Amino acid sequence: MGKGIGGHTKTYRGKSDDWITPKFIFDALGEFDLDPCASLTQPWTSAKQSFTLLNDGLSKDWLDRVWLNPPYGPETSKWLSKLANHNNGIALVFARTETKMFFRYVWPKAHSLLFIEGRLFFHYPDGKKGEDNAGGPSVLIAYGQENGETLRKSNIKGAWVDNHYFPANIKM
Numbered sequence: 001m002g003k004g005i006g007g008h009t010k011t012y013r014g015k016s017d018d019w020i021t022p023k024f025i026f027d028a029l030g031e032f033d034l035d036p037c038a039s040l041t042q043p044w045t046s047a048k049q050s051f052t053l054l055n056d057g058l059s060k061d062w063l064d065r066v067w068l069n070p071p072y073g074p075e076t077s078k079w080l081s082k083l084a085n086h087n088n089g090i091a092l093v094f095a096r097t098e099t100k101m102f103f104r105y106v107w108p109k110a111h112s113l114l115f116i117e118g119r120l121f122f123h124y125p126d127g128k129k130g131e132d133n134a135g136g137p138s139v140l141i142a143y144g145q146e147n148g149e150t151l152r153k154s155n156i157k158g159a160w161v162d163n164h165y166f167p168a169n170i171k172m
Contacts, residue, residue: 019122019130021046021069021092025140028154029090033064037071037079043127062086065147069093077101080141084109088144090151095139106141110163111148114140117157 023044026032031048036057038050047067051057058078066089070079076093077100083089084105095115096102106113119133140156142148145164152160 018125020044020125020127021067022120022123022129023127025092025156026067028156029067029140029150031065032067032089034062034089035067035069036060036062037069039125041125043123043125058082062089065089077105080105083143086143088147090143090147091141092138093141094134095137097139107163109143111142111145112151112163113142113161114151114154114156115159115161116140117159 018039018041020039020043026044026046032046033048035047035050038046038052038057040052040054042050046069051060062082066083066086068079068083068089068091070076070091070093072094080091080093080101081104083091087109097106116138119136120138121133122130124130140151140158142151148162148164152162
């Protein structure tokens with residue numbers, strides 16, 4: 001099993017196992033205090049402090065504002081659960097809105113979402129843009145009101161959804 005887009009382990013195909021969030025997203029969202037899923041060879045800063053595969057960010061305590069581009073695949077829900085409980089950060093994942101993960105950790109807990117227009121092109125660890133797009137739609141998920149406002153005011157093209165009115169309607 002290799003590492004996946006935005007993270008560590010995967011069963012997906014591709015030329016690289018280490019995918020970096022496009023820099024324009026960090027430029028639009030401001031400074032983060034922690035990236036618990038950083039690449040070992042991050043070409044641009046994602047946060048003031050980072051955890052990598054070598055120190056297992058999922059097992060660490062998270063403080064302050066978190067940037068989360070978690071391992072994509074079966075492990076994604078563990079990371080989103082931790083961010084939802086932390087309630088201060090923004091996650092970037094595939095927009096798989098029908099999944100159990102969304103119904104457990106996004107719909108009832110996130111402040112808002114920004115569905116990104118088009119498909120993202122992630123980058124290689126050297127900063128070079130990947131040849132192919134991510135292969136699926138992406139969404140930024142804000143936990144906490146301030147992060148929701150940051151998403152709403154960002155210049156990232158897409159559709160912003162104010163989610164904090166919906167949790168009462170979620171049936172599990």
